[in-house]
Structures are given as C-alpha cells and as structure tokens.
Amino acid sequence: MKLSALTLLAAVGSSAAFAPTLSGSRAPTGLFARKPFISGNWKLNPQTRDEAVTLATEIADSITDDSPDADVALFVPYVFIESAMASVGDKLMVGAEGVCPEINGAFTGAVSTGMLDSVGVKWALAGHSERRVIFGETDEYINGQCLKLIDQGMAVMLCIGESEAEYEQNLAGAVCAVQLKKGLAGIAKEDLDRVVIAYEPVWAIGTGKVATPEVAESVHAQCRSIIAEMYDQESADDMRILYGGSVTPESVDELMAQPDIDGALVGGASLDSTKFGRIINFQEV
Numbered sequence: 277m278k279l280s281a282l283t284l285l286a287a288v289g290s291s292a293a294f295a296p297t298l299s300g301s302r303a304p305t306g307l308f309a310r311k312p313f314i315s316g317n318w319k320l321n322p323q324t325r326d327e328a329v330t331l332a333t334e335i336a337d338s339i340t341d342d343s344p345d346a347d348v349a350l351f352v353p354y355v356f357i358e359s360a361m362a363s364v365g366d367k368l369m370v371g372a373e374g375v376c377p378e379i380n381g382a383f384t385g386a387v388s389t390g391m392l393d394s395v396g397v398k399w400a401l402a403g404h405s406e407r408r409v410i411f412g413e414t415d416e417y418i419n420g421q422c423l424k425l426i427d428q429g430m431a432v433m434l435c436i437g438e439s440e441a442e443y444e445q446n447l448a449g450a451v452c453a454v455q456l457k458k459g460l461a462g463i464a465k466e467d468l469d470r471v472v473i474a475y476e477p478v479w480a481i482g483t484g485k486v487a488t489p490e491v492a493e494s495v496h497a498q499c500r501s502i503i504a505e506m507y508d509q510e511s512a513d514d515m516r517i518l519y520g521g522s523v524t525p526e527s528v529d530e531l532m533a534q535p536d537i538d539g540a541l542v543g544g545a546s547l548d549s550t551k552f553g554r555i556i557n558f559q560e561v
Contacts, residue, residue: 310516312346312532313472313539314556315433316546317373317401317520318353328356329363331549336364338553346539348556350546351401351433354387358395371399371433374407377420389428400425403435403459405478415458422471423462431470433541434459435520436499440479448477449498456502465507473517474541475499480521482543489530489537492519496536525554533561 316335322328332350339348348368352360360370376386392400402421407413418434425432436459438451452475463471475495477487487495496517504512519531520541531537545551 310514310538312344312558313349313516313518314346314542314558315349315351315371315474315518315539316542316552317351317404318356318546319373319406319543320353321547325356325359328352329359331547332356332360332363332370334549335546335552335556336367338549338556339367343557344560346556349399351399357392357397361396369399370397371401372397373401374404375400375402375421375425377417377424379424389424389430393428393430397430399431399433401433401435401474403455405435405437405476405481409478415455418459419461422459426463426467426470431472433472433474433518435474435476435541437476437478437481437521440477443477443479448495449502452495452499453502456499457506460506465511468507468511468515471515472539473499473503473515474520475517476520476541482522484522486522486524486527487519489527489534492531493534493536496534500536523555525551528555528558529561532558 322331332352335350349371350360350364350368351371351373354372357370357372364370372387372392375392376383376388378386379388379390400421402425403413403418408418422432422434436452436455438448442448442451456473460471475492477495480486496519499517500512500515503515516538517536518539518541519537520543522544523531523540523542524545528540531540540555542552542555545555
C-alpha cells in the first residue's frame with residue numbers, strides 16, 4: 277500500500293499518516309491503498325512457442341508465498357497468449373501488447389477486444405512509445421483503444437512519456453499532461469479502477485539509461501496531480517502509476533521505495549526469468 281506525496285502532506289497531524297510500517301507490507305492507511313503492479317512487456321520476443329512457454333513457466337515459478345503482495349502481469353505477442361496462460365496458471369495475468377479500436381470489419385492484421393476477451397485476456401497495453409513512434413498511433417487512436425477496452429469490460433495500461441529532447445527542455449510534465457488528457461478522454465471516474473498508467477521516458481527505453489528515483493518520482497507526482505485535475509483527488513490517490521524504462525534488478529528497489537511509484541513495466545529484463553524474478557521480488561528499502 278502506498279501514500280502519495282501529496283496525500284502525506286495533507287495528512288500531517290493525523291495519526292493515520294504515521295501508522296507503523298509492517299515488515300513485508302506497505303504502509304497501511306485508511307485513506308486509500310495502492311497494490312503494487314509488476315509487469316513485463318515481451319515486445320517482439322521470444323521467437324518460438326517453446327521459448328515462450330519456458331520463459332513464462334520460469335517467471336511464474338519465481339512467485340512464491342514470500343513474494344510481495346503485488347499484481348504481476350506479462351504482456352506477450354498474440355500468438356503466445358494462450359500458451360503463456362496455460363503455463364502460469366493463476367500466479368499472474370497474461371495480457372496483450374495492443375488492440376485495435378475497431379470491433380470487426382476490413383482491418384487486416386488487427387485483433388479486437390472481443391477476440392482477446394474470448395480467450396480470457398483482461399488486460400492490454402495502449403500508447404507504448406514504440407507504437408506511437410514506429411507505427412504512428414495517434415493520441416486519438418490510443419484513446420479509441422482505451423475506450424474499447426473499457427467498453428468490453430477489460431482493463432488498460434496506458435503508456436505515456438517524453439522523448440529525450442522534450443526531457444532536456446523540461447517538458448516531461450507537459451507531454452504527460454497531453455497524453456493523459458487525450459488518452460483518458462471519455463473514461464468515467466467509476467471506470468478508473470480498470471486503468472493503470474505506465475510512465476516510460478522514451479529516452480530510457482532499451483537504452484540502459486534509467487531516470488533516477490527522484491526524477492521518476494517527480495514526474496509520477498506530476499501525473500497524479502494531472503489526474504486530480506481531470507477527476508478528483510480520490511481518483512488520483514487510487515490510480516496506480518508504474519515506471520518503465522530499463523528497469524533492472526539493481527534499480528527496482530529504490531524505484532519502488534518512492535511514494536508515487538506503484539510498480540514497473542519492464543522490457544528487456546522480463547525476457548530473463550532470473551532478472552524479472554528479482555524485480556517481482558523487489559525489496560523494501
């Protein structure tokens with residue numbers, strides 16, 4: 277469970293704000309609780325079904341009774357979804373790396389929410405920078421994906437983040453504000469429990485560069501403020517915001533210690549069961 281920095285400030289003077297932290301658990305609070313969410317994005321990997329089954333099985337085996345109380349998900353290529361599901365059982369969730377905002381018709385190569393739902397998928401990514409940059413998906417298209425997933429009764433992980441040039445011009449907050457407002461347009465407050473935000477600075481994805489915990493926390497706090505403006509403080513406090521961008525076993529503990537970082541969307545390290553297992557089993561510092 278986590279308190280945001282803004283809520284902690286607002287709660288000064290209240291005994292609830294200073295409740296003792298229990299070993300192996302998040303700080304309890306009567307205000308709200310955000311369950312950590314550790315997720316992996318396999319992208320265009322691995323190359324065979326057998327490799328996917330082995331990797332998924334090893335990752336599932338890393339989740340034990342001693343693991344943190346967290347949601348865990350793998351976003352995998354469409355062709356591996358059912359095999360991965362069979363491999364992991366109920367230890368973690370298996371989601372799709374994307375979805376078409378159209379429900380049927382002449383859209384060659386597309387996969388709809390109904391198709392995914394029919395095989396048991398409940399989560400999908402939307403707005404990943406690689407889809408925005410390489411495949412030209414616009415904010416409007418991404419919003420369509422989000423709305424269609426919500427309409428289908430599914431859940432969405434909306435990815436946002438700035439380029440290196442935008443970061444250097446101190447535009448991270450502005451870029452995230454636009455992507456959040458356009459991506460979440462039309463989604464009602466009562467449906468936000470099926471939305472998770474993943475902040476992924478584009479300059480850190482696959483580069484080995486990682487935003488310092490302090491920089492990541494600053495942007496996460498800005499994103500939470502934007503959600504409060506769009507909806508209300510309660511919605512902002514309840515929203516899980518994950519960090520993505522070359523998350524590693526060496527960086528995860530300090531990232532997860534930040535009050536507004538509620539988990540991770542992991543790329544490269546999710547293809548290594550030992551590394552991803554360590555990230556799933558992050559340590560509180």
